[in-house]
Amino acid sequence: MSLNYEDCLALLEEIRWAGKPKCPYCESTNSRILKNEHRYQCNECFTSYSVTVGTLFHKTHVELHKWFLAIRLVLNTPGGISVRQLAKEIGVNKNTACYMIARIRNAIPEERELLLRILEMDTY
Ligand SMILES: [Zn+2]
DSSP states (O other), X not given: OOOOHHHHHHHHHHHHHTTSOOOTTTOOOOEEEOSSXXXXXXXXXXXXXXXXTTSTTTTOOSOHHHHHHHHHHHHHSTTOOOHHHHHHHHTOOHHHHHHXXXXXXXXXXXXXXXXXXXXXXXXX
């Protein structure tokens, strides 16, 4: 089973914000929801944002549920997963898999908490 995009965003919002959207640019929690669901406009700096800004998921074209799966595979495969294996498991090409592995590894020191929380979810 895999989560749709909306479900994934809702989960990330819960993990990162505990339900209260926080502007990644000025840290304000004074925001309003935009019509386009799961985007917010900050009432302090007037920037719009979604929960992926400032995370390893920002500005990627890979679906979030594939990222979640990739995180699990990269972090939990004994000895590490190969590019070829990951590409096959989640259905992306090798370039994308290679990029995802690098991005997840870079996130380990910087976004450890987020990665661990994603691993804890067993809803997918
Ligand atoms: Zn702001």
